[in-house]
Amino acid sequence: MSAISPEYLGPVLNLKRLPHGAGLDVPAYETAGAAGMDLRAAVGDDEPMALAPGARALLPTGFVMEIPPGFEAQIRPRSGLAFKNGVTCLNTPGTIDSDYRGEVKVLLVNLGQEDFVITRGMRIAQMVIAPVTQVRVAEVTETSDTARGAGGFGSTGV
Numbered sequence: 001m002s003a004i005s006p007e008y009l010g011p012v013l014n015l016k017r018l019p020h021g022a023g024l025d026v027p028a029y030e031t032a033g034a035a036g037m038d039l040r041a042a043v044g045d046d047e048p049m050a051l052a053p054g055a056r057a058l059l060p061t062g063f064v065m066e067i068p069p070g071f072e073a074q075i076r077p078r079s080g081l082a083f084k085n086g087v088t089c090l091n092t093p094g095t096i097d098s099d100y101r102g103e104v105k106v107l108l109v110n111l112g113q114e115d116f117v118i119t120r121g122m123r124i125a126q127m128v129i130a131p132v133t134q135v136r137v138a139e140v141t142e143t144s145d146t147a148r149g150a151g152g153f154g155s156t157g158v
């Protein structure tokens with residue numbers, strides 16, 4: 001059950017189910033203020049995936065989508081899986097470009113001590129839609145002076 005009403009006037013995300021995603025819940029905001037929509041593993045009913053400690057895997061979600069122009073999708077870990085099982089997204093945040101039309105995939109890594117078994121429909125990550133700004137890159141020979149200058153990586157102390 002989505003917390004977003006059908007009358008919502010904000011951006012629309014077109015989502016197309018792939019055959020192996022049939023029957024899975026469509027990603028939805030679970031609460032009125034949720035930032036992310038949970039993504040479910042579209043592994044086969046009889047093909048759970050065991051992720052060994054230290055192993056990584058690219059998991060199918062069973063859908064493709066059209067992100068509205070000017071936005072991206074970020075694939076982020078679920079804190080519960082990270083805390084309880086040490087399972088997180090290896091490339092967090094994964095970047096989904098608005099012109100991508102392939103299946104959305106989730107790159108998980110098991111940093112825990114035990115096998116982690118992923119079953120069909122398990123909520124393995126979350127997806128946040130965020131605005132993106134593109135820039136025109138202008139190559140120059142000088143950049144402006146600032147108080148920080150080249151200081152970084154702890155230059156202001158702890």
Ligand SMILES: O=c1ccn([C@H]2C[C@H](O)[C@@H](COP(=O)(O)OP(=O)(O)OP(=O)(O)O)O2)c(=O)[nH]1
Nearest residue numbers: 075091093094095096097100103104105106107
């Ligand atoms: O967690 C992720 C990250 C990426 N992608 C898809 C959507 C994205 O638009 C595309 C390319 O991702 P990215 O730009 O991070 O990959 P790359 O390694 O730079 O490959 P490419 O040369 O295809 O851009 O792969 C996913 O499905 N899940």
